[in-house]
Amino acid sequence: MFYHIKELQYRAKPERPDPVYARKLQEVLGGQYGEMSVMMQYLFQGFNCRAEQKYRDMLLDIGTEEIGHVEMLCTMIAQLLDGAPAAELDAAAQDPLLAAVLGGTNPQHLIVSGMGAAPTDSNGYPWNSKYIISSGNLLADFRANLNAESQGLVQVVRLYEQTTDPGIRDMLSFMISRDILHQNQWKAAIAEIEQMEGVIAPASFPRELTVEPATRQFLNLSEGEESSEGSWASGPLPDGTGHFEYVSKPVPQGGAPTLAQPADHQHSTLGSGPYIVNKGMESL
Structure with a gap:
C-alpha cells in the first residue's frame, strides 16, 4: 500500500516562469536517467527481491522516495509554465520553426499536457520501461543503480549551472544532495555483497x-x-x-568461417553479388 501526503519532500517553487527551462527539466524527469527511471527501477527491483529482507526494504525505501522526487519535478515544471506568454506558446505550437526561434519552448506543454509536466524527455520522447534494469541479481542491479545515480547527478549538476533562479537552484541542491547519498548507499551495498560473494556477477557460473x-x-x-x-x-x-x-599483439584464435549452403536453393546473380532465390519465388 502506498500513502500520499500533500506536502512535498522539499521546496519546489521557482522565482519566475521560464518555459524554456521547464523543457530542460523534462530530461531529469522523463529521460533515460531521470527520476521516473530510478523510481521504477528501484521499485521493480524491490517488488521482485527474493534476497534478505533488508535489501528489499532498502530498495522500496529509496524507490518510494523517488516517487516524491517525480512529484517535486512535476510541481516545478508546472510553476515554470505558469504565466508563460500564452501568445508565444500558441505561435510555437503552430510552427515548430518559430518554437526554436522563441528559444526552445516545448509546444507539447501547451498542446498535450495542458501547461504541466509530461512523462517524456526534453525532446518529447516518451519515457519507456527499456530504461530500467531489474534482473534479480542484486550485485548486477546495484551496479546499475550506481550508474543511474551517477548519470542522473551529472545531468542535474549541469542543469544547476544553466539557471540563476534561486528557487530552482534550491530544489536542485536538495536533489543533488540526495543523489550523493544514494550513490554512497549503492556503493556500500555493492561492497557488502562483494565481500560475501566476490566481485563477479553472477558468482554462480563454474x-x-x-x-x-x-x-x-x-x-x-x-x-x-x-x-x-x-x-x-x-x-x-x-x-x-x-x-x-x-x-600487445593479439592474434585470431578461430579460423575463417565457412557457411554451408542451404539444401534447397538456386543461385542468381543480381547486380554485383550472389543472392539466394527460393524455389517458387523466381517470378517475383
Whole structure:
C-alpha cells in the first residue's frame, strides 16, 4: 500500500516562469536517467527481491522516495509554465520553426499536457520501461543503480549551472544532495555483497567452464599501447583469481568461417553479388 501526503519532500517553487527551462527539466524527469527511471527501477527491483529482507526494504525505501522526487519535478515544471506568454506558446505550437526561434519552448506543454509536466524527455520522447534494469541479481542491479545515480547527478549538476533562479537552484541542491547519498548507499551495498560473494556477477557460473586465459588477458586492439599503463592491464585481478596479462599483439584464435549452403536453393546473380532465390519465388 502506498500513502500520499500533500506536502512535498522539499521546496519546489521557482522565482519566475521560464518555459524554456521547464523543457530542460523534462530530461531529469522523463529521460533515460531521470527520476521516473530510478523510481521504477528501484521499485521493480524491490517488488521482485527474493534476497534478505533488508535489501528489499532498502530498495522500496529509496524507490518510494523517488516517487516524491517525480512529484517535486512535476510541481516545478508546472510553476515554470505558469504565466508563460500564452501568445508565444500558441505561435510555437503552430510552427515548430518559430518554437526554436522563441528559444526552445516545448509546444507539447501547451498542446498535450495542458501547461504541466509530461512523462517524456526534453525532446518529447516518451519515457519507456527499456530504461530500467531489474534482473534479480542484486550485485548486477546495484551496479546499475550506481550508474543511474551517477548519470542522473551529472545531468542535474549541469542543469544547476544553466539557471540563476534561486528557487530552482534550491530544489536542485536538495536533489543533488540526495543523489550523493544514494550513490554512497549503492556503493556500500555493492561492497557488502562483494565481500560475501566476490566481485563477479553472477558468482554462480563454474570457473572451470570458462576459457581461462580469456579471463585475464587484456587485448591491445587499437593503435598505441598507452592502455598498458593502467591498473586494468597489469597487477592482480580484483576477483583474486590471478593477474592481468597485457597482450600487445593479439592474434585470431578461430579460423575463417565457412557457411554451408542451404539444401534447397538456386543461385542468381543480381547486380554485383550472389543472392539466394527460393524455389517458387523466381517470378517475383
